[in-house]
Amino acid sequence: MPRQHLAQIGIPGSAPPPADSTDIGGGARGYPRPLLRRGDWISLNGTWEFALDPRADWCSPADARFDRTIEVPFAPETPRSGVGETGFYKACWYRRQVDVPEIEPSERLILHFGAVDYVARVWLDGSFAGEHEGGYTPFSLDITELARGRKSVSIVVQAHDDPSDLAKPRGKQDWKLEPHSIWYPRTTGIWQTVWIERVPKMHVEYLRWTPNLERWEIAVEVRVANAPVEGARVGVRLRVGDVTIANDQYTVVAGEVHRRITLSDPGIDDFRNELLWCPERPTLIDADIVLYDQSGTTIDRVKSYTALRSVAVRGDRFLLNGRAYVLRMVLDQGYWNETGITAPDDEALRRDVEITKQMGFNGARKHQKIEDPRYLYWADRLGLLVWEEMPSAYRHTRKSIDRLARQWLEAIRRDISHPCIIAWVPFNESWGVPNLPDNPNERHYVQALYHLTRSMDYTRPVIGNDGWESVATDIIGIHDYDPSPERIARRYFAHDVVPKLLKRERPGGRALVLDPSVNHETAIVLSEFGGIAVAPTSGGENGGTWGYSACRTSDEFAERYTKLMKVINSLELLAGFCYTQFADTYQEANGLLYADRTPKFPLHQMAAATQGMPFVGPNETPSTLSDGGMADMPALADMPGLVDMGAQR
Numbered sequence: 001m002p003r004q005h006l007a008q009i010g011i012p013g014s015a016p017p018p019a020d021s022t023d024i025g026g027g028a029r030g031y032p033r034p035l036l037r038r039g040d041w042i043s044l045n046g047t048w049e050f051a052l053d054p055r056a057d058w059c060s061p062a063d064a065r066f067d068r069t070i071e072v073p074f075a076p077e078t079p080r081s082g083v084g085e086t087g088f089y090k091a092c093w094y095r096r097q098v099d100v101p102e103i104e105p106s107e108r109l110i111l112h113f114g115a116v117d118y119v120a121r122v123w124l125d126g127s128f129a130g131e132h133e134g135g136y137t138p139f140s141l142d143i144t145e146l147a148r149g150r151k152s153v154s155i156v157v158q159a160h161d162d163p164s165d166l167a168k169p170r171g172k173q174d175w176k177l178e179p180h181s182i183w184y185p186r187t188t189g190i191w192q193t194v195w196i197e198r199v200p201k202m203h204v205e206y207l208r209w210t211p212n213l214e215r216w217e218i219a220v221e222v223r224v225a226n227a228p229v230e231g232a233r234v235g236v237r238l239r240v241g242d243v244t245i246a247n248d249q250y251t252v253v254a255g256e257v258h259r260r261i262t263l264s265d266p267g268i269d270d271f272r273n274e275l276l277w278c279p280e281r282p283t284l285i286d287a288d289i290v291l292y293d294q295s296g297t298t299i300d301r302v303k304s305y306t307a308l309r310s311v312a313v314r315g316d317r318f319l320l321n322g323r324a325y326v327l328r329m330v331l332d333q334g335y336w337n338e339t340g341i342t343a344p345d346d347e348a349l350r351r352d353v354e355i356t357k358q359m360g361f362n363g364a365r366k367h368q369k370i371e372d373p374r375y376l377y378w379a380d381r382l383g384l385l386v387w388e389e390m391p392s393a394y395r396h397t398r399k400s401i402d403r404l405a406r407q408w409l410e411a412i413r414r415d416i417s418h419p420c421i422i423a424w425v426p427f428n429e430s431w432g433v434p435n436l437p438d439n440p441n442e443r444h445y446v447q448a449l450y451h452l453t454r455s456m457d458y459t460r461p462v463i464g465n466d467g468w469e470s471v472a473t474d475i476i477g478i479h480d481y482d483p484s485p486e487r488i489a490r491r492y493f494a495h496d497v498v499p500k501l502l503k504r505e506r507p508g509g510r511a512l513v514l515d516p517s518v519n520h521e522t523a524i525v526l527s528e529f530g531g532i533a534v535a536p537t538s539g540g541e542n543g544g545t546w547g548y549s550a551c552r553t554s555d556e557f558a559e560r561y562t563k564l565m566k567v568i569n570s571l572e573l574l575a576g577f578c579y580t581q582f583a584d585t586y587q588e589a590n591g592l593l594y595a596d597r598t599p600k601f602p603l604h605q606m607a608a609a610t611q612g613m614p615f616v617g618p619n620e621t622p623s624t625l626s627d628g629g630m631a632d633m634p635a636l637a638d639m640p641g642l643v644d645m646g647a648q649r
Contacts, residue, residue: 029073030346032114032193033138034377035417036207037303041197044096044155045072050083052076053091053158061123061156064093072194073114075187078340088164088177092189094157098196100147106201108144111155114192114372118161118168124153133403135161135187136169136370136391137410143196159189167400169407171368171391172333181546184335184586191342192372200299202226204234204291209306209417210459213276213322216265218246218306222257224291231294236261238306239286240275249292263308276321277307277419279362282383284419307380307419313461313474313523318575320385320422327385327525327576328610329363330356330592334371335585337595346374351597353378356582358603359592360610365527365578368392368428370411379420387423387578388415389466392431396442400432405449412456423460424453429467429479430510436469437514447472447515466527468510470518475575476502477527478512483549483560485567488529492571498524523575526568531580532560533589534600547590548580558601561592562609569612579610 029045031037050070058064074081076092103109113120117135121128124146132139147153162168163186164175174183206223222234232252238245238261245264250257266272277283284305291300310321317324334341336348343349349372356364363385366375370391379386390408393400408426415421426449427433433442450464450472461474470476482488492501502513502520513520533547534557551557568577583591592606593599599606608614 029193030349030374030377032112032195032373034373035304036204038197038199038301040199041195044098044194044196048072049095050076051093052083052085052089053093054089056090056160056162058091058093058158061093061095061126061154061158064095064156064158066093066095070094072190073192074342075117075189075191075340077185077188078338078342080339080342080344086185089188090162091158091160094155094159094190096155097152098155099152100150101198103144103148103198108142108199108201108203109147110197110199111141111143112138112193112195112197113140113157113190114138114194115370116157116159116190116192117187118159118165118170121158121160123156125150126154126156134169134407134410136171137407137414138192157190161186161188163188166394167397167403169391169393169404172335175394179586182588184333185340187341191340200291202228202232202291202293203300204289204302206413207287207289207302207304207417209287209304211306211308211310211419212260213308213310215260215262217260217262218285218308219260220257222250222252222289224252224255224257227252227255228294232299233292233296235288235290235292237288237290238263239288240283245275245285275308277309277380277383278320278325279357279383279385282381282419283307284380304417305380306417309419311422311460313575316521316523316573316575318461318475318523318525326574327363327578328361329365329385329387329527329576329578330359330361330582331367331528331578331580332356332364332582333367333585334369334375335583335595337586341369343372343374349375350378350382352582353382353384355593355597355599355603356384357382358607359599360607361579363387363422363576363578364582365389365425367581370415373414376415376418376420380418384420385422386418386420387425387463388421389425389428392428394432396433396435396439396445401445404432405452408449409452409456412453416457421460423463423475424457425463425466425477426450426453427465430465430469433465436465436471437511443471443514463527468506468512470513471515473518474522476512476518476522476524478506478524479528480506480526481529481531481548481580483532483564485564488564489567489570492526492573497573524573525575526571526577528578528580529568530561530564531590532557532564535589545589546587554601558605558609561601561606565609566612 047069049066050068051064051066071082076083077086115136119133121131124143127146129143130141172184173186179185203225205225208221210219233249234257235249237247246261250259275283284307287304289302290298293299312319318327336344365387368391393404427446430436436442446464450462453462463475463477464472466477467479506512531548533550535545535550551560581591583593584595
């Protein structure tokens with residue numbers, strides 16, 4: 001009798017994977033780990049037993065009194081979870097009975113959690129299986145020995161998340177009972193997909209891709225679990241569509257493979273450009289990875305993808321694929337009213353990427369959130385640049401230093417192979433380091449994380465502290481919510497403005513640069529501005545009215561946005577910008593979209609304004625407005641968006 005696929009085992013309420021279970025586009029929530037995909041997996045999303053533990057009194061599953069149910073992966077604060085408890089509680093508990101598939105002696109059963117906020121402890125049938133600290137990063141547990149020989153097991157998860165703890169990375173989660181100002185409802189417990197997969201004992205457990213355009217090669221790192229001392233090999237096949245561009249095998253040494261795969265150089269720029277990834281042409285390279293044992297027998301197969309692209313800062317310009325490229329980004333906090341920081345489904349993530357591009361932007365700054373990998377997958381596939389930003393802690397202590405540094409490195413390791421990510425941002429507006437000008441310990445902390453990030457990934461710029469008070473950075477980020485286009489123009493429109501600008505105090509009385517070692521001639525990005533609210537709210541879901549400035553009607557909003565963006569696009573000083581914000585978020589009514597993603601004025605008009613273009617008619621689309629967002633700034637008028645590889649040599 002053939003062995004059952006995990007999709008065939010009886011897990012009530014679970015959604016099976018699609019017919020081709022490695023198809024990362026399939027299923028209600030999509031494959032949860034798009035950069036390393038296998039066929040034998042199943043989602044454990046759905047109905048779980050649930051209990052609140054307000055004072056964290058319970059220490060073990062035997063103590064917990066499960067008195068309700070919850071829909072995973074939605075946090076209990078959200079309406080979609082079926083719980084909707086937004087008050088203060090320190091812990092909550094989950095329980096689910098899961099049928100155990102047949103496990104051969106040569107196989108392992110792995111339990112995965114996409115993200116659990118904040119400390120997760122897991123038991124199987126009362127036996128402790130493991131724990132993880134960090135609300136935004138994944139973890140996995142090998143549950144083979146606890147599950148082997150059983151027909152079913154009870155999985156219990158405790159999530160401990162003290163709402164008053166300001167020394168942990170929490171992002172926009174409010175420490176007050178009710179959301180206020182720019183902070184929102186808390187997220188407790190499971191908020192990304194829970195899933196299990198059956199793997200060979202020796203299996204691929206990690207992949208990292210690093211493209212190098214100058215050498216026309218892609219470096220690959222493969223980490224193999226339980227590899228023998230010698231004899232194992234990894235086969236790597238790279239292809240674009242049906243065309244194979246590389247196919248070779250490499251020896252596993254000490255459980256790892258580190259190789260540089262040289263691609264066949266087409267020699268002609270037009271052909272090279274067809275292989276390059278950029279928002280205007282997001283070409284992905286599919287990867288098939290096969291693990292062989294000492295005898296040459298296939299042990300494991302996984303699928304992945306990568307891309308050829310480079311990002312850099314040279315002088316005062318940001319470069320994509322070796323050419324100057326204007327960053328036109330929108331600040332996106334990744335919230336939905338009904339589901340919090342969890343997307344309603346995979347289609348919602350795809351739609352957010354699509355509508356961002358339809359609004360005329362080529363990038364998103366994911367603000368105070370390590371985003372679901374599925375969002376990054378759609379950004380990779382559809383072509384959207386992403387700044388990844390660490391959620392802030394709000395106190396500077398020895399504990400917060402340890403927590404944030406460890407969890408930031410976990411986030412980088414998870415996302416480092418996504419071509420869409422073009423910058424890392426460990427700190428925002430000195431949150432968690434409030435005394436940077438006067439406290440050398442805080443400055444050393446920011447500098448240390450900047451250098452640690454650069455040592456982890458030398459291929460992307462790092463913005464040490466975005467907004468102001470730079471002490472170590474590759475891009476100077478400025479946050480300026482002045483509502484007057486005229487004042488913005490006077491402040492930034494001059495060839496000799498930089499020395500004066502960097503000596504002045506910006507909003508909140510903050511200096512832009514603190515450390516004299518920061519390169520004043522580097523790229524400058526206006527990384528927060530706008531924030532115009534339409535108040536009172538005339539549509540959407542939230543009824544909020546908070547903004548940095550306000551107008552009364554959608555027509556007035558369209559006019560103000562258009563005037564502001566015309567000025568911003570004319571500033572030669574800037575290498576790019578990031579408008580606040582993508583969509584209304586709870587009480588913040590300053591989005592370009594309402595919370596339900598309805599545009600506040602027509603998308604074609606919005607796209608024209610975003611790119612500094614004149615108003616266009618309804619039959620013109622964003623793709624006709626410009627050459628990808630690079631030709632509107634006077635200093636860059638003659639610079640195309642795709643790489644001229646000859647200029648890199």
